[in-house]
Amino acid sequence: MIAFDDVSYGYGGTPLLRGISLRLTPGSFHFLTGPSGAGKSTFLKLCYGELMPVDGKVSLIGQDRAAMSRDDIARLRGRIGVVHQDCQFLDHLPVAENVALPLTVAGREADAGELRELLSWVGLGSRARALPPSLSGGERQRAALARAVVLSPDLLLADEPTGNLDWEMSLRLLTLLSELNRMGKTIVIATHDLNLIRAAKPMVSARVLRIKDRQIIHAGAEL
Numbered sequence: 001m002i003a004f005d006d007v008s009y010g011y012g013g014t015p016l017l018r019g020i021s022l023r024l025t026p027g028s029f030h031f032l033t034g035p036s037g038a039g040k041s042t043f044l045k046l047c048y049g050e051l052m053p054v055d056g057k058v059s060l061i062g063q064d065r066a067a068m069s070r071d072d073i074a075r076l077r078g079r080i081g082v083v084h085q086d087c088q089f090l091d092h093l094p095v096a097e098n099v100a101l102p103l104t105v106a107g108r109e110a111d112a113g114e115l116r117e118l119l120s121w122v123g124l125g126s127r128a129r130a131l132p133p134s135l136s137g138g139e140r141q142r143a144a145l146a147r148a149v150v151l152s153p154d155l156l157l158a159d160e161p162t163g164n165l166d167w168e169m170s171l172r173l174l175t176l177l178s179e180l181n182r183m184g185k186t187i188v189i190a191t192h193d194l195n196l197i198r199a200a201k202p203m204v205s206a207r208v209l210r211i212k213d214r215q216i217i218h219a220g221a222e223l
């Protein structure tokens, strides 16, 4: 699904990630961890084509990133959903319309029934008409998750999705993400919360990637 071959990246000539080679196979579930500033968000940006590698090759769902046009990248947005760290919304539009926005942008009509089902899956069935500023942190994250999956992507990337949430809400979000994985979606969650990774153990068969010394290593047994 995603392949990195000897990929390096840095901002303004300062190396951040170096010589990364890995595969994210269809249906896999990965946590990506590492200290603040290690490059987790940067790695995710390389995975959804926002950034181009400085060296090496990134293949996104079978396409070489370097050979992709703007249209290819736009099409990719339907296959790769992203829950961003800051999950911004259009504050003047109700939750349901914010969640449906990727459909609108893709020129597709939102099916009211499917949208209702999606909102109730994330527990926001009764908040469809609410405006984003009135949502709690947990509600915002769940709305962001709904928006990220509204186009039914094959791969979902979540950047610190539980960053500001209490434990109960973190587990709720983790449960939703593991349900998506059981439905066959490939999932990558960037997090520095090791408790979250431990809590996922009974839910999914997850692998842990850790950024260390500019490299991404497979962590495993010790978590």
Ligand SMILES: Nc1ncnc2c1ncn2[C@@H]1O[C@H](COP(=O)(O)OP(=O)(O)OP(=O)(O)O)[C@@H](O)[C@H]1O
Residues within 6 Å of the ligand: 011, 012, 016, 034, 035, 036, 037, 038, 039, 040, 041, 042, 043, 192
């Ligand atoms: N657009 C940018 N221009 C220059 N430097 C950047 C840019 N984006 C990120 N960086 C730097 O690259 C490094 C890695 O950032 P990144 O956001 O990928 O780390 P992270 O592991 O996700 O951190 P956190 O856990 O704090 O979110 C940081 O030192 C950051 O300041």
